[in-house]
Amino acid sequence: MTAADGSAPALELRDVAKSFGAVRALSAGSLRVRHGSIHALVGENGAGKSTLVKVVAGVHRRESGDLLLDGESVDFTSTAESKAAGVAVIYQEPTLFPDLSVTENIFMGRQLLGAGRRIDRAAMYAEAERLFTGLGVTIDPRRPALGLSIADQQIIEIAKAISLEARVLIMDEPTAALSGVEVERLFTVARRLRDEGRALVFISHRFDEVFALCDEVTVMRDGAYVDTLPVAETDVDQIVALMVGREVGDLFPKTPAEVGAPVLEVTGLTSAGVFHDVSFQVRAGEIVGLAGLVGAGRSEIARAVFGVDGYQTGEVTLNGTAIPKRNPRAAIRAGMAFIPEDRRRQGLVIDASVSRNVAGVIRSRLARAGLLTQHAENHASGPWAGRLSVKTNALDANAATMSGGNQQKVVIAKWLATEPKLLIIDEPTRGIDVGTKAEVHRLLSELAGQGMAIMMISSELPEVLGMADRVLVVREGNLTADITRADATPENVMLAATRGREVSA
Amino acid sequence: MSISTDTEKTPAYPDYAQPLWRRVLLTREGAIIALLVAVILWAIYFVAYFGSQLTMTFLLLDIAPILLIALPMTLVIVSGEIDLSVASIVGLSSVLVGVLVDHGASVPVAAVVALVAGLACGALNGFLIAYVGLPSLAVTIGTLALFRGIAVGVLGTKAITSFPARWSKLAKDEIGSTGVPVVMIAFVVLAVGFTLLLHFSTFGRGVYDIGLNTEAAEFTGVPVRRTKFMLFLLSGVVSAFAGIYFTLRFTSSRGDNATGLELQVIAAVLLGGVSIFGGRGRLHGVIAGVLLIGVISSALRLQGVTINVVNIIIGLLLVASVMSTSVLAWVSDAAARRHNRSDRRSELAPPGVGNQER
Secondary structure, three states: OOOOOOOOOOEEEEEEEEEEOOEEEEEEEEEEEOOOEEEEEEOOOOOOHHHHHHHHHOOOOOOEEEEEEOOEEOOOOOHHHHHHOOEEEEOOOOOOOOOOEHHHHHOOOOOOEOHHHOEOHHHHHHHHHHHHHHHOOOOOOOOEOOOOOHHHHHHHHHHHHHHOOOOEEEEEOOOOOOOHHHHHHHHHHHHHHHHOOOEEEEEOOOHHHHHHHOOEEEEEEOOEEEEEEEHHHOOHHHHHHHHHOOOOOOOOOOOOOOOOOEEEEEEEEEEOOOEEEEEEEEEOOOEEEEEEOOOOOHHHHHHHHHOOOOOOEEEEEEOOEEOOOOOHHHHHHHOEEEEOOOHHHHHOOOOOEHHHHHOOOOHHHHOEOOEOOHHHHHHHHHHHHHHOOOOOOOOOOEHHHOOHHHHHHHHHHHHHOOOOOEEEEEOOOOOOOHHHHHHHHHHHHHHHHOOOEEEEEOOOHHHHHHHOOEEEEEEOOEEEEEEEOOOOOHHHHHHHHHOOOOOOO | OOOOOOOOOOOOOOOOOOOHHHHHHOOHHHHHHHHHHHHHHHHHHHOOOOOOHHHHHHHHHHHHHHHHHHHHHHHHHHOOOOOOOHHHHHHHHHHHHHHHHHOOOOHHHHHHHHHHHHHHHHHHHHHHHHHOOOOHHHHHHHHHHHHHHHHHHHHOOOOEOOOOHHHHHHHHOEOOOOOOEOHHHHHHHHHHHHHHHHHOOHHHHHHHHHHHOHHHHHHHOOOHHHHHHHHHHHHHHHHHHHHHHHHHHHOOEOOOOOOOHHHHHHHHHHHOOOOOOOOOOOHHHHHHHHHHHHHHHHHHHHOOOOHHHHHHHHHHHHHHHHHHHHHHHHHHHHHHHHHHHHOOHHHHOOOOOOOOOO
8 A cells, every 4th residue: 555645635536527418417526535534425316426436437438527546637448447546436235246255256357376377265265364354344255145244245345445455445325225233334444444544435325424434525416516524514404405405494394194093903913934913003194104123024014014925814904994915906906005115126117107107006097998098197197297296308208217216206106196095105215315305205294194194114213203103113023112203212212123132243 | 396286386297208200110110110011012023923912812821820829929928928838739729620620520619629728728837837936938848848749649640631621711711802811800800909908908008017027016016927827828829729720721730730830929029029028019010020021931932042041031130130129229319319419408308417406
């Protein structure tokens, strides 16, 4: 590792621009990352963060502007060139070879060779051990990558980057799929790398993480640089205001709603090894938040209630009518709507058009004499897309081309079109930008106000506390707490989610 | 930005991003139809006898089984599955008709039995694929051998060649003196039915959803298993119908009738613009694809080109057509880019990029 030159920043971008056809994804991207610092890059979805990262990584070539590494102008035409120059990018979901060992993954394509050009496994294992020790983690270098958690996979990507002598590490939303303990470990590793003098860029939608980890923060909006601030001298409100360029107002605009009769009643729901004896009610006009750690069984309960998964014993009723198990169609007919966690794989037919998606559930109602026309679908889906302010240039636009927030709006539009009595929404705002987040929250509040029963699953504690009338906490497949809005605090929810559990790394 | 019931503020959307001509012409289907028209014109002017009525009659008689089976096959492939057992069902149906007629049954009775057998074959495929969850490629390779085995087992190496003249004549007959074979009536009826089913019904929308993303289809309430089962039933019964036609047209019932037909059908379906990965394709393209293959082989044979050369040409055409998807996408993309640069640049930019304030 060469000694850090005090004056020149490790990575600097000045007014970098990149367009895709008519779309100007990046108009004036600027970033200055010092050696030995962790730099946060924040902005709404579509602000150009990912494009900027891809320019640095050599995936895209910039059209104008300067890109400097250690004060020297560089121009990458491939990811191999950027890697050779000491830039490493850790993506949200690492792409390892699952059937190869951890060590083989680290040394992919540049295996250490021994006598007679034979691959020297012993040396590779030793080197991998050394890298992991340096990072302060324990992963068996001989085990296959298959079955490793996403957190461990990221650590392996980081180890790979370090073995490549990376001086600049860019982490693109690394914590999105990690649990609290895993995030802490990642942060420890990141701080260690910073103290070695490397420069880190950290992209995240979670402000608490930005404030916990980073030294400086750069805000981007609409493809351009807005401002860079030392983290110590700013606060969330200021960053949010810079990101959206306007006052967002309240992020959790919960208005009290008239709570009516029970809509959903779940009694004694059990699925061996997944959840056990789960009973709860959701009443009309009520938002019930399902909190808990990732993997506690929250989504599984929701899937069983909707009928995508089965269960052994228990009963689900909606407005007093029993809902058969393992039959989503019956649940939909009875008035249930389910917005799943994974938009791209479950929520949307991603390669179909906006109108086909929005009309997806209600289309049997649109058919006349058994005949369904595109015209009828457009006619029915247009107003719903409009009500949710979906941003698209036409109803036949492919949903895959839209931003995450817009896709979520399409999923919501599709289910609201069924005029459900119960809305189950799993991670309503995962991976969507602050502006849309507030919109989704306002919508949920408004729907509850109109008497809809809403069951919301969320891993973001502020969201649960901010939106729910009642918080149910799930721990290891059991309901461990039922806390009213007035009594719910981050402490008692977290306690119920973790009680009796070894909190260890 | 607010979600309100205020109708003034809710944006209205155009139904389509592209003008009609581009949506119609710059597609795989448009390209195949254009090619078909071009080949027909070339053949009429430059191939002796191609323009005669007799040529057309024989052309349609020859490709009728492929035309028929291509209809359900399109739906099966759009749903992301495949049915390789269709030609074996043709064979089995042919043998059943032959044996029953040979034992004194009337042709309509034999035909009904054959159709029921086709349904049963389709039900077996559909049950294993939709309800047991086995991959269709493996299942139908198995039933391809199974059904063919039964067909050959029943009749051995014999052939039954005597059928009531009334029926065998009907299979070759033309409508009035138009030169269009009677079997085309059945085809047109089925084609209209399948078009309504695939493009104008909730069932058809479900087929596309399954082909694009089975998991999302399930979450949306599409009856995935029932839909797949139905598709294989349709494939079985239409194949059996094609088998009956095949038998009467050639007045020959043999266990090895129509061997290899499944690949001709699949080739034509893919040529017509259906994606082998599912979720994409339209029936008019497939019909044009079948006709294109039929016209090319008929015209070339009239010119004295050997069947091997015809096969080479059709093979190359299929590869070229699969490649054309990406070429067309590129052309369409380039056209759109040029279009955007000249005017309304900002309106066409996808939302969320550079126009958050809108």
